[in-house]
Amino acid sequence: MSVLIWVEHEGGAVKDATLAVVTAAGKLGDVVALVAGSGVGGVAEETARIVGISKVLLADNPAFEHALPENLAPLIVGLMAGHEAFLAPATSTGKNVAPRVAALLDVMQVSDILSVEASDTFTRPIYAGNAIATVQSLDNVKVITVRGTAFEKASREGGSAPVEAVSSGGETGLATFVSAEISKSERPELTSAKIIVSGGRALGSSEQFHQVIDPLADKLGAAVGASRAAVDAGYAPNDYQVGQTGKIVAPEVYVAVGISGAIQHLAGMKDSKIIIAINKDEDAPIFQVADLGLVGDLFKLVPELVAKL
Amino acid sequence: MKILVPVKRVIDYNVKPRVKMDGTGVDLANVKMSMNPFDEISVEEAIRLKEKGVASEIIVISVGPQKAQETLRTALAMGADRAILVQTDEEVEPLGVAKLLKAIVDEEQPGLVILGKQAIDDDSNQTGQMLAALTGRPQGTFASKVEFAGDRVSVTREVDGGLETVSLTLPAIVTTDLRLNEPRYASLPNIMKAKSKPLTVKTPADYAVEVRPRLKTITVAEPPKRVAGVKVADVDELVGKLKTLGVVA
Numbered sequence: 001m002s003v004l005i006w007v008e009h010e011g012g013a014v015k016d017a018t019l020a021v022v023t024a025a026g027k028l029g030d031v032v033a034l035v036a037g038s039g040v041g042g043v044a045e046e047t048a049r050i051v052g053i054s055k056v057l058l059a060d061n062p063a064f065e066h067a068l069p070e071n072l073a074p075l076i077v078g079l080m081a082g083h084e085a086f087l088a089p090a091t092s093t094g095k096n097v098a099p100r101v102a103a104l105l106d107v108m109q110v111s112d113i114l115s116v117e118a119s120d121t122f123t124r125p126i127y128a129g130n131a132i133a134t135v136q137s138l139d140n141v142k143v144i145t146v147r148g149t150a151f152e153k154a155s156r157e158g159g160s161a162p163v164e165a166v167s168s169g170g171e172t173g174l175a176t177f178v179s180a181e182i183s184k185s186e187r188p189e190l191t192s193a194k195i196i197v198s199g200g201r202a203l204g205s206s207e208q209f210h211q212v213i214d215p216l217a218d219k220l221g222a223a224v225g226a227s228r229a230a231v232d233a234g235y236a237p238n239d240y241q242v243g244q245t246g247k248i249v250a251p252e253v254y255v256a257v258g259i260s261g262a263i264q265h266l267a268g269m270k271d272s273k274i275i276i277a278i279n280k281d282e283d284a285p286i287f288q289v290a291d292l293g294l295v296g297d298l299f300k301l302v303p304e305l306v307a308k309l
Numbered sequence: 310m311k312i313l314v315p316v317k318r319v320i321d322y323n324v325k326p327r328v329k330m331d332g333t334g335v336d337l338a339n340v341k342m343s344m345n346p347f348d349e350i351s352v353e354e355a356i357r358l359k360e361k362g363v364a365s366e367i368i369v370i371s372v373g374p375q376k377a378q379e380t381l382r383t384a385l386a387m388g389a390d391r392a393i394l395v396q397t398d399e400e401v402e403p404l405g406v407a408k409l410l411k412a413i414v415d416e417e418q419p420g421l422v423i424l425g426k427q428a429i430d431d432d433s434n435q436t437g438q439m440l441a442a443l444t445g446r447p448q449g450t451f452a453s454k455v456e457f458a459g460d461r462v463s464v465t466r467e468v469d470g471g472l473e474t475v476s477l478t479l480p481a482i483v484t485t486d487l488r489l490n491e492p493r494y495a496s497l498p499n500i501m502k503a504k505s506k507p508l509t510v511k512t513p514a515d516y517a518v519e520v521r522p523r524l525k526t527i528t529v530a531e532p533p534k535r536v537a538g539v540k541v542a543d544v545d546e547l548v549g550k551l552k553t554l555g556v557v558a
Contacts, residue, residue: 070447092468096450099438108404108523111433127326134527174447178474239471253556291538304544
């Protein structure tokens, strides 16, 4: 089987989520990678070095600069001849583009796969991860998004795939990019961080969120996350949100501070290797999944922990 | 401008889903069902657009069993004008739903279709994007702000890195994220009034749409369980454990 994957990149570099897609696609067959964007020759060269890719298609056109699905989907559909599957990461951009491709191909997409059981059979989470469905796709062509934390990352160096330019596709005029407010942070990215410190509504305010959470994250070299309650209350920006509808993370260590553990939050972090919970309510559901629990006032305990680490 | 708002009847978001013993699915017998939370946000946004004078009529649609009428009545009580139920007892996948919605879009010619970014049961996150593809319309997914200006709509989207704003030609498809608005509760007089609002019942065959599933569910299983660990007495014990585990040096 030949598989086309969409390479997600940002600031001229391939994103980690793409590396998991390469691994998942490799379980299905021969992997051809599409790099679409504006002035992305360097990204194509970087992609060509990823282990497991047999060919890189480079679609360099200003129409693809902001990964607008209106422009990308027809490009991808046009390149699908000769491929039996299309895979994209289950990131916000992947989720935006893939279903548009699937519908144009008259294919029912398999979202957010956790494993490849056979060339047409996959597992995926449903009901916020409270159930895992094994589904078989009856379509001739598969369109799939891949959960990044469920697959090993392909190695960034060691491959030497040829790069081939494609000139198809272009501006559809349906949508235009206006602006982006991308959070700048010195900290690691949430979805690829080894350690995450997350804060919940118990932090009480945006100031206290930063006063309590930031020093602990700094000390551990961790990324900062938040529960939906904390984001809704305005204590943390939306891109911090971990959960069913936010980011799915699976770090080595997840520290939940003042997070009760609603099922929607657990859906986003329960595959973490070690979970540490600090909460004043000893019956909070977060303790049912935590490896280490500490009951008490987070405003006392977290600064004490920072001091003693 | 007409606005179309598709809504889905799903397990209530406060209920913990239980996998059936025979592995065929999740047990929904005697479980509280509600409108998908993202769809409530869509209905609310449509009503606000009507209150601002941007929208003239709000049509809510559901694809599902007869009981989905309750979900439609809830939307009517919130402030939608009329409802269409495409009734079927079969489970219709996002692609099938998108095809039915496309047929209704062709009939009703709305300026905007606004729907939840995902349903909290199958977590597919596909229907809006698929409808946009099938209708050849632009899509503003995961919206946290929707603003109309002339013949375009500006949509601020919640993306992995933060926020992104796109400008779309109309008609357009918008899918809602959690922070777009806070849905209102229907008042008792409005619930009563909703009972007499028009609700049309159709079938997939009326639209000549084939909704046969393309994905076959082989099994549904419980996820691997995490075992609760230990509670530590104080920070010193926590630091000790973290050192043992190699988290800190």
